[in-house]
């Protein structure tokens with residue numbers, strides 16, 4: 063089979079490597095608009111569960127990623143300058159560039175052709191049996207066939223920007239900061255020794271109160287750096303195409319159209335507050351690869367099986383994401399809560415976590431929470 067893949071993000075690269083390793087007779091090409099080594103953002107978080115999912119796709123990839131990851135077992139939430147520690151739960155941070163470079167090596171060693179600095183527009187004619195659109199949240203291929211896919215795109219209310227900082231946080235941390243009638247939040251974690259991701263978020267009231275709407279991007283960066291100076295250890299915020307924007311929630315009623323199939327963020331974006339966009343993108347790759355392996359030359363059957371298998375999983379996560387989004391969009395109302403109540407409210411926000419589960423998974427936190435309640 064001739065397979066062309068648009069986008070050398072985690073979804074496109076992982077799928078390319080899996081399908082080519084499974085059958086070297088396939089011709090597999092990946093087209094990427096950026097030059098090699100150029101990408102947006104800094105680090106991403108993968109949960110312990112995500113690492114084991116990747117191993118299901120190929121044990122080799124998990125063992126290649128593990129040595130480059132920074133791991134923590136605690137999460138910190140800072141509210142009213144008090145740090146609450148939540149024990150349990152394994153998280154790993156990894157540079158996006160590092161992850162992509164591991165996946166590129168993985169794909170190349172399997173015999174995939176990687177073509178950088180090549181933007182493919184929807185009117186291009188690619189001579190292939192299967193076209194995998196893994197071209198991210200703003201997928202031009204998906205938008206060109208939006209009616210066929212049943213694409214829905216919603217811009218959320220809050221604004222965010224993805225910065226980096228040369229400050230080695232000891233833990234995966236969320237810092238909340240009231241501002242005017244609204245609130246800011248920062249999500250920061252180390253992804254390589256001495257380097258951390260710093261995602262800043264503002265609700266519309268904080269955006270207005272801080273007059274961020276009237277600033278250019280550099281002024282917004284300087285404002286954010288000043289606001290979170292303590293948390294940044296007084297280090298500068300580093301920009302890498304770090305624009306303040308609203309999160310785009312993307313869904314598609316149908317996942318394929320003719321010989322085009324959507325995977326990763328092109329198919330569905332997950333809100334960063336449930337921290338699993340990269341994992342979901344790579345699980346789509348595993349799902350599509352498995353469906354093609356099982357259905358052999360029946361391409362239409364494979365695309366139907368891929369959607370039938372993965373859709374319910376994506377739906378469940380989407381429900382959690384919507385609950386989490388609602389919490390963040392209403393975070394200012396929670397600022398009045400005392401730190402332990404605030405943290406409990408945060409942890410239970412999606413309905414996936416319960417107090418009983420916290421008793422099992424975060425016993426130290428629950429002990430401190432109960433002692434605080436009793437006092």
Ligand SMILES: Cc1cc2nc3c(=O)[nH]c(=O)nc-3n(C[C@H](O)[C@H](O)[C@H](O)COP(=O)(O)OP(=O)(O)OC[C@H]3O[C@@H](n4cnc5c(N)ncnc54)[C@H](O)[C@@H]3O)c2cc1C
Nearest residue numbers: 069071072073095107181182197198224326327339340343
């Ligand atoms: C602020 C922020 C924080 C995040 N934090 C996390 C996190 O902590 N954990 C996590 O798991 N995920 C996180 N994510 C989400 C994660 O980055 C995405 O979910 C993930 O990258 C999706 O992978 P993908 O391969 O589908 O798309 P992308 O990574 O977006 O890759 C798509 C690729 O396609 C290329 N492309 C686009 N159009 C074309 C074209 N026409 N021709 C050729 N190439 C094209 C793009 O240049 C890009 O390289 C975060 C995202 C943001 C914005």
